[in-house]
Amino acid sequence: MLPKEIFRAYDIRGVVDTHLTADVVYQLGQAIGSEALDAKQTSICVARDGRLSGPELSEALINGLLTTGIDVIDIGRVPTAVLYFATHMTKTQSGVVLTGSHNPSEYNGLKMVIAGKTLAQDKIQTLYQRILAKDLHQGQGCLTQEDITSKYLERITSDVHLPKKLKIVIDSGNGIAGEIAPQLFRLLGCDVIELYCEIDGNFPNHHPDPSDPKNCVDLQNKVIEEKADFGLAFDGDADRLGVISNTGEIIWPDRQMILFSQAVLKDDPQSTIVYDVKCTKHLGDAIQQAGGKPIMAKTGHSLIKAKMLETNAALAGEMSGHIFFKHRWYGFDDGIYAAARFCEIIAGQNQTVTELFETIPDSINTPEIKIHIGDEKKFLLMQQLCEKAEFPGAELIRIDGLRVEYPDGWGLVRASNTTPCLVMRFEAESEAALGRIQEAMRVQLKLLDPSLELSDF
DSSP, X not given: OOOGGGBOSSSEEEEBTTTBOHHHHHHHHHHHHHHHHHTTOOEEEEEEOSOTTHXXXXXXXXXXXXXXXXXXXXXXXXXXXXXXXXXXXXXXXXXXXXXXXXSOTTEEEEEEXXXXXXXXXXXXXXXXXXXXXXXXXXXXXXXXXXXXXXXXXXXXXXXXXXXXXXXXXXXXXTSGGGGTHHHHHHHTTOEEEEESOSOOTTOOSSOSOTTSGGGGHHHHHHXXXXXXXXXXXXXXXXXXXXXXXXXXXXXXXXXXXXXXXHHHHHHSTTOEEEEETTSOHHHHHXXXXXXXXXXXXXXXXXXXXXXXXXXXXXXXXXXXXXXXXXXXXXXXXXXXXXXXXXXXXXXXXXXXXXXXXXXXOOOEEOOOEEEEOOHHHHHHHHHHHHHHOOOTTOEEEOSSSXXXXXXXXXXXXXXXXXXXXXXXXXXXXXXXXXXHHHHHHHHHHHHHXXXXXXXXX
């Protein structure tokens, strides 16, 4: 059985032993290997994160790949970004990592890059069709192991330099960052306090997703208790970054992006910067004021990378915490490298993080709000909303879901491509405007589906 629902917009994701079995992953290996061979690739890197299902599924994946005749370089248990880095360092240009990312512990999945391009949308559906049609290469590849972590650390420490010592708290949420992030930041000269850096696929302390404020509480408290300069949080596979200020405030990724954009544009004037539809309106304004070209794009790590390639962007970011540096780096999302660049900027300032971000525009806003709804139902509802909803006085942006922009704020609703829910976010210049925009969205959604539970906003 090959469940179609695991083939998402920008990765493959499912519940282990229910949708994502060892047999399914073996077949995926065959399809990925065949796709890579058709793209004139002769070898592929494989990695996994710290999830409990990783060893078994990794073995199945590797065996499936080898049956196609492609050579496999196993780089072991590392963050997703190290896998991406490995495709550059080993010159394979292709790789696949087994990761459940920020999803609950019972999930796992695959993120893939072939011939330098991340698989997304139609390319992921191609894998499904290959398996159904048995359009699979036959052969016998060779398996080798390689340590890439030391090269990754060396590359970052040769690129990032801190003019003064920083005291930081690192919370890896028991995800894969715990094995490498503390080591890197000590090499950069930081005084590092570790929080939940033991890798444990049960995630016993909190869910490894810094985009949810409740997962940041322990880090906020620790930063204040230790009088640290700031805190860094990573998701399960360490491709997302969360930041906590010295006073315990969450610095959301779109505001981080304003800081990163200003720094990049000083060094690379007039460059293009991409951001997703969930980001603050202040980000686009700040990019323009700094002399850059802002481009709003669809959410999704592979979709953002495709837009970066298309526009030759120097930097990109998502509200979820994925930050993509092409400036001085490789253009893939890497929470650990982004954290190093954040350290570099802060170490070059005489202000605290709180003081610095007081100079950066802000509005009243919400974090991501998730409304749980079935996978099939969410896409139908979004189609109906885009076609039928009425928001007088607003500009409707349909790049990804529906972003409703008023002169004094905006609201967004889109279907998540990784979990069965709608994702919403709101921003406004006043509490009254925020409430008005939320109510307008609530009314339109209720008209389409009165059964929706909308008490979270």
